Amino acid sequence: MIEVTFLTNGGKVVTAPENTNLLRLSLREKGGIPFKCGGGLCGTCKCLIEKGIENTDAVKPKERKHLTDAQLQQGYRMACQTFLNGSVSVSWLVRQP
Numbered sequence: 001m002i003e004v005t006f007l008t009n010g011g012k013v014v015t016a017p018e019n020t021n022l023l024r025l026s027l028r029e030k031g032g033i034p035f036k037c038g039g040g041l042c043g044t045c046k047c048l049i050e051k052g053i054e055n056t057d058a059v060k061p062k063e064r065k066h067l068t069d070a071q072l073q074q075g076y077r078m079a080c081q082t083f084l085n086g087s088v089s090v091s092w093l094v095r096q097p
């Protein structure tokens with residue numbers, strides 16, 4: 001099992017099996033990562049893997065439409081496109097209504 005820490009949600013920690021999709025896990029466990037389409041189109045699920053970027057799978061072409069090379073290097077991913085094979089800590093920007 002792996003551990004996912006939702007930093008922007010008060011540091012909530014949940015466990016999941018390996019090869020879990022980050023957005024689906026967030027939905028299931030009320031992790032709080034923002035989203036709209038769930039399919040790699042809108043870019044709403046952009047998040048920062050602050051720890052454990054090495055535990056994420058390869059960046060998808062869809063993510064490159066929303067994330068610059070610099071952001072990818074910093075550890076930004078799109079949660080709906082990211083699968084986890086180890087523990088991570090993730091944060092995101094809270095949009096003001």
Ligand code: FES
Pocket residue numbers: 034035036037038039040041042043044045046078079080081
């Ligand atoms: S939720 Fe739309 S791109 Fe991930």
